[in-house]
Amino acid sequence: MRCSKEFTGAGRKIILALGKILCYNANCWNVKCEVESGATHSFLVKDPMKTTEICEKLVQGTVEALGYELRDVEFVREHGGWVLTLFIDKTGGVTIDDCEAVSRAVEPILDEADPIAQPYFLSVSSPGLDRPLKKPADFTRNLGKEVTVKLYAPRDKKKELAGELTASDEDSLTLRLADGSDCVITKKDAALVKPYIKF
Numbered sequence: 001m002r003c004s005k006e007f008t009g010a011g012r013k014i015i016l017a018l019g020k021i022l023c024y025n026a027n028c029w030n031v032k033c034e035v036e037s038g039a040t041h042s043f044l045v046k047d048p049m050k051t052t053e054i055c056e057k058l059v060q061g062t063v064e065a066l067g068y069e070l071r072d073v074e075f076v077r078e079h080g081g082w083v084l085t086l087f088i089d090k091t092g093g094v095t096i097d098d099c100e101a102v103s104r105a106v107e108p109i110l111d112e113a114d115p116i117a118q119p120y121f122l123s124v125s126s127p128g129l130d131r132p133l134k135k136p137a138d139f140t141r142n143l144g145k146e147v148t149v150k151l152y153a154p155r156d157k158k159k160e161l162a163g164e165l166t167a168s169d170e171d172s173l174t175l176r177l178a179d180g181s182d183c184v185i186t187k188k189d190a191a192l193v194k195p196y197i198k199f
Contacts, residue, residue: 051075054115055084059106063088066105068098071127072134075116082120084110087127094126133193139168146196149175151189161185162196 052073063070063086072087088094088102103124110122133139133147147165155161161183163175173193175183187193 051084051116055086055110058109058113058115059086062105062109063102066102068094068102069137071131071138075120082116082118083123084116084120085123085125087125087131089127099124099126130194130197133195136168136170139165139173139193142195143168146198147175148192148194148196149173149185149190150192151185152191153189155185 052075055075056070056073060070068088068090070086071089074083074085074087076083076085086102086106088098090098103122106124107122110116131138133142142165145165146162148160148162151159151161153159161175161177163177163183165173166176166182167174171188172184172186173190175185177183
């Protein structure tokens with residue numbers, strides 16, 4: 001990944017070009033850049049984006065070009081190692097062959113950009129029936145369906161509500177409860193929203 005950005009330092013403007021990101025963590029990038037004089041400088045550039053957000057931006061276009069929707073990206077520690085998981089979906093469901101095709105397509109992109117400092121394992125998976133709703137598209141997809149909402153703080157002595165998702169916008173969602181009443185929940189108050197699975 002290369003950078004082309006202007007910074008002012010030590011009383012002079014430095015144009016960063018041909019910069020390669022050497023490593024990334026949750027707080028900053030360590031960037032090595034060549035300036036106008038041809039000298040190379042290394043320094044930390046603060047950036048609020050999380051590892052998952054960076055990886056999503058890197059691979060989303062490729063995943064969509066293959067005919068899949070990139071539903072979510074996770075980067076978690078499992079069994080002593082780090083795992084980057086891409087959750088993909090398509091009409092009719094996802095097969096193992098689909099996961100392998102996406103994995104082969106995005107591996108070179110991630111290898112070249114190298115957005116993750118530590119060793120990790122790349123996994124591609126279907127989202128599953130009870131995948132939490134996170135993005136606006138997730139809520140739109142589930143309008144008219146039953147969902148479960150877990151709250152950070154109790155409402156009427158309940159920390160979990162279930163009902164039909166009848167509306168959703170950037171800030172809130174609306175559930176139609178079993179008694180026919182509508183319950184508006186601010187999204188920042190919802191710890192988890194996921195499809196309601198009947199067993």
